[in-house]
Amino acid sequence: MYxxxxxxxxxxxxxxxxxxxxxxxxxxxxxxxxxxFLPGPMASLAAVITAGLDELARQxxxxxxxxxxxxxxxxxxxxxxxxxxxSAPGLDAPGAPPGVSASPxxxxxxxxxxxxxxxxxxxxxxxxxxxxxxxxxxERNG
Numbered sequence: 001m002y003x004x005x006x007x008x009x010x011x012x013x014x015x016x017x018x019x020x021x022x023x024x025x026x027x028x029x030x031x032x033x034x035x036x037f038l039p040g041p042m043a044s045l046a047a048v049i050t051a052g053l054d055e056l057a058r059q060x061x062x063x064x065x066x067x068x069x070x071x072x073x074x075x076x077x078x079x080x081x082x083x084x085x086x087s088a089p090g091l092d093a094p095g096a097p098p099g100v101s102a103s104p105x106x107x108x109x110x111x112x113x114x115x116x117x118x119x120x121x122x123x124x125x126x127x128x129x130x131x132x133x134x135x136x137x138x139e140r141n142g
Contacts, residue, residue, distance in 0.1 A: 002057060003050065003053040003054050003057055003062070004084075004087065004088060006084045006087055007053060007062075007084055007088065008046060008049055008050055008053065010080060010081065010084045011049045011053065012045050012046055012049055014070075014074055014077065015045075015049070016045065017041075017045050017048055020045070020048060020049055020052060021035060021038060021048070021052075023073070024038065024052050024056075027061070027066070027069060028056075028061070029059070029061070032059055034052060034055045034056055034059065034061070035052075037051055037052070037054075037055040038051050038052055039051055062088075064085075067081060067082070067085035070085075
């Protein structure tokens with residue numbers, strides 16, 4: 001499994017640097033810490049999130065259980081979380097709309113556009129995330 005750009009964009013809209021580091025510590029396995037793989041405090045949020053998600057994926061922790069935990073943490077963002085999770089190869093996120101979940105050999109249409117700090121993500125023609133600045137500022141802790 002690999003980390004996708006929509007997963008990174010979603011996480012940057014849900015967390016700031018400190019929140020993501022806390023989140024990783026709360027879900028990692030004590031015997032295989034993930035937070036040790038995160039870059040230092042001068043790294044960008046996207047770099048921290050990418051490193052964390054990459055290591056979770058390497059350890060097999062970026063699975064359905066992970067996405068359920070993320071939905072539980074951000075219930076008002078459950079639809080977005082489900083769509084991003086279901087676009088990952090081999091995952092079917094609980095609660096994802098019918099026909100959006102990914103299956104081997106079948107991927108929903110995914111569109112990512114970024115203009116002047118605003119990011120729009122759509123999956124299967126459904127708007128997933130729009131106006132990144134507004135969402136990150138107003139609805140981050142859904």
